Amino acid sequence: MSIRKSRVAALAAATVSAALAVTLVAAGPAPARSGDRGGAVPTRVATAEGQVQGLAAGSVRTFQGIPYAAPPTGERRWEEPQPVRPWSSPLDTRAPKSACAQPTDQPIAIEGGGDEDCLHLNVTTPAGRAAGRLPVIVWIHGGSFTYGDGATYRAAELAAAQQGAMVVTINYRLGAFGFLIAPGLRAPANLGLLDQQAALKWIKRNATAFGGDPRNVTIMGQSGGGYSVCAQLVSPGARGLFSKAIVQSAGCVGPDGSFTRAQAEANGRAFAEAAHCEDPRTVDSCLRRRPTPELIEASASGHDGYRPVVDGMVLPEAPSRAIAAGRFARVPVLHGSTHDEMSGLAGLDEVMTGTPLTPEAYAEKVTEQFGKDSPAVLAEYPVADYAAPGAALSAVLTDSEWSTAALDTQRALARHTRVHAYDFAEARAPYFKNVPRPASFPLGTGHMVDLAYLFDNDLFEPLDAAQAGLSETVTAYWSRFAATGRMDGGGLPTWKPFTDRSPYVQRLASGHIGRTDFAADHHYAFWKALALSR
Numbered sequence: 001m002s003i004r005k006s007r008v009a010a011l012a013a014a015t016v017s018a019a020l021a022v023t024l025v026a027a028g029p030a031p032a033r034s035g036d037r038g039g040a041v042p043t044r045v046a047t048a049e050g051q052v053q054g055l056a057a058g059s060v061r062t063f064q065g066i067p068y069a070a071p072p073t074g075e076r077r078w079e080e081p082q083p084v085r086p087w088s089s090p091l092d093t094r095a096p097k098s099a100c101a102q103p104t105d106q107p108i109a110i111e112g113g114g115d116e117d118c119l120h121l122n123v124t125t126p127a128g129r130a131a132g133r134l135p136v137i138v139w140i141h142g143g144s145f146t147y148g149d150g151a152t153y154r155a156a157e158l159a160a161a162q163q164g165a166m167v168v169t170i171n172y173r174l175g176a177f178g179f180l181i182a183p184g185l186r187a188p189a190n191l192g193l194l195d196q197q198a199a200l201k202w203i204k205r206n207a208t209a210f211g212g213d214p215r216n217v218t219i220m221g222q223s224g225g226g227y228s229v230c231a232q233l234v235s236p237g238a239r240g241l242f243s244k245a246i247v248q249s250a251g252c253v254g255p256d257g258s259f260t261r262a263q264a265e266a267n268g269r270a271f272a273e274a275a276h277c278e279d280p281r282t283v284d285s286c287l288r289r290r291p292t293p294e295l296i297e298a299s300a301s302g303h304d305g306y307r308p309v310v311d312g313m314v315l316p317e318a319p320s321r322a323i324a325a326g327r328f329a330r331v332p333v334l335h336g337s338t339h340d341e342m343s344g345l346a347g348l349d350e351v352m353t354g355t356p357l358t359p360e361a362y363a364e365k366v367t368e369q370f371g372k373d374s375p376a377v378l379a380e381y382p383v384a385d386y387a388a389p390g391a392a393l394s395a396v397l398t399d400s401e402w403s404t405a406a407l408d409t410q411r412a413l414a415r416h417t418r419v420h421a422y423d424f425a426e427a428r429a430p431y432f433k434n435v436p437r438p439a440s441f442p443l444g445t446g447h448m449v450d451l452a453y454l455f456d457n458d459l460f461e462p463l464d465a466a467q468a469g470l471s472e473t474v475t476a477y478w479s480r481f482a483a484t485g486r487m488d489g490g491g492l493p494t495w496k497p498f499t500d501r502s503p504y505v506q507r508l509a510s511g512h513i514g515r516t517d518f519a520a521d522h523h524y525a526f527w528k529a530l531a532l533s534r
Helices: 003-019 191-210 224-234 261-274 283-289 292-298 319-324 348-353 359-380 389-414 449-453 465-484 524-533
Strands: 044-046 051-053 055-057 060-067 120-126 134-140 166-170 212-222 244-248 333-338 419-424 505-508 514-516
Touching (some): 120 191, 134 191, 134 465, 191 212, 191 224, 212 224, 212 465, 224 244, 261 283, 261 292, 319 389, 333 505, 359 389, 389 419, 389 524, 449 465, 465 505
Parallel strands (some): 134 166, 134 212, 333 419, 505 514
Antiparallel strands (some): 055 060, 120 166
């Protein structure tokens, strides 16, 4: 199994563990507040397209479900995003609108499956900052380009952090509606990336109305959203639309989450056949007539069906190749991963069977994954060095498939721009609500769990007091980076840039924020030597 395929399979399996007991439900609106009475800032804002009526609650004001492009429905299905039609009466933006159409087989999916009329965004700002120039953070959600939405990531803590920020969470077309290439279908590639760019253009037009600075925009994403940021760093159409980037749990160098055109077309043929539109002469008209549920049914679900496509236009080349060669927007980048990305997968068997992984089963799994290299891997990660065989397996999978790519990415970026790097290493982080954990070893901070410290999302357990303190520090760091491109000042613990000569990586954990030897901790030299020996 290739590294990329093994990573996707691992993510799918880890998600299955959460699916045991969790269904993500779109968040409802915050308590309403009438008009502008008692608020420090107006809750009615005039955008370039028309007025929007939001609400103020607590430390923030929110505007949800603002359309940034015309509905991509009817004749606009599989077309580039088009300008939204202006409105004359104030638009009610006190509650979120529909997520984009998606399968419902994973816990990160939206209940009900969303809708094709979904090109909306949500704005959160500090309640006491009507004027001035807030840095703008644009959140691109993850979900393997197939699942999720922006509204479920409630951004009050990030917006009201020490520096303050205008936080915008966006929807973009997913799966077959956003990343399909099918022979005979007259549609541009990478519609999901084009949607993201359309949202950035909306922000350029409208940030000032909300107190934001359209010249100081940071794009931010995790997992599939992080790979989206990697793609936007390379895409010519995104140049000038952002000035900084935050990439979480996505190695822009290495397995970078993109498809070649040939790979995408093969997946597209399979989709057309599943939709009973296999005749290349009529595939375009056939697919356009199909109702949304039938297209969702025909779509590939899970985590390996859709990716940004190297089409020579929106994405001229694979991000991994472009960034390694220095062909990307040279903006400051905050890049990192979680210390235990694969802990959910490593503990999956124990959660499902109630039986911890044995040393013998650990060796079998390593042999299955690494074949002839397994003796070297087992020698580098002896089970006796870990709390349990499951913890050893988590370290092996995390280091081989995530940590090595993270450090490669940081080194490639740092040759051309300012980089700050981190390892989110909370020993006992919150987990997915109502999902059992393995009893034999702690999961640490696994894939996606870092988001519990940045957003209020119903998917995660609540933070305890120590975790809330780390959340306050992390949101302060993130908002400071968005404001200045740096991590110093503001009374925060020192965080130096990552450079070739000094590869500084900040450990983020309750009670331990400071430099860590990321390469040694994640056995980087071993994995690089192993790759060279093949």
